[in-house]
Amino acid sequence: MSSDFSPAAPKRVQNYGTTVVNVNHRERLISIVAGSLFIVRALKKNSLLSSVIGGFLVYRGASGHCPLYSQIQRSKYTDRAESVNIQTTLIVNKPKSEVYDFWRKLENLPLFMKHLASVREADDKKSHWEANLPGNVTTIGWDAKIVKEEENTMLSWKSLPGATIENAGKVTFKDALGHQGTELGVMITYRPPAGKIGSGLAWLLNPLFTRMIEDDIKNFKVYIETGSVEKANG
DSSP, rough: OOOOEEEEEOOOOOTTTTTEEEEOHHHHHHHHHHHHHHHHHHHHHTTTTHHHHHHHHHHHHHHHHHHHHHHOOEEEEEEOOOOOEEEEEESSOOOOHHHHHHHHSGGGGGGGGGTTEEESSSSSEEEEEEEEOOOGGGGEEEEEEEEEEEEEEEEEEEETTTTTTTTEEEEEEEEEETTTEEEEEEEEEEEEEEHHHHHHHHHHHHHHHHHHHHHHHHHHHHHHHOOOOHHHHO
């Protein structure tokens, strides 16, 4: 699931006094709206994280200046947003067949993955996914399809063409702990919405989204071994 993104033509950066305007008009409006939503949620939920994100986005939209762009000397946009790539291994104290069967029923994933609001299986291969954006301001949905499976050994899926967000995943299953446990190799990739808006917000949201997914994968071990959503999410 490697990604190869080619940069688009450089974007003209304006400098008014000491503030570099490196965010275009449309993206500034999007930032203000999104930031306002984060702030409203912060007030309702008393969430420091949502407050910080909201304040940053409102500043970004109002000033037209993105410090993150400046920090990485980013004065151009790409046609494709940066992707989130997670790869890890873990061992769970459950038989391989049981672990595989649990993952194969994709509707089980939101039981331990807090970043997923829901997964609904349309048939044996296709499914519809809904993911929570950082701060739980809103959800974003897409359709996916299982592209390859080997019973008790490997399972992989990928979002369908035209999906709002591109997602792909692969999980491998191996015997461990004297055939009493299972070693999982998990690879998950998300690419934010294409275009300038997705590219602009990706630099802010990706680190948060990455942490969410990493925590969700760790939750799986607790959930599959205890059967407790509360313990996995505690």
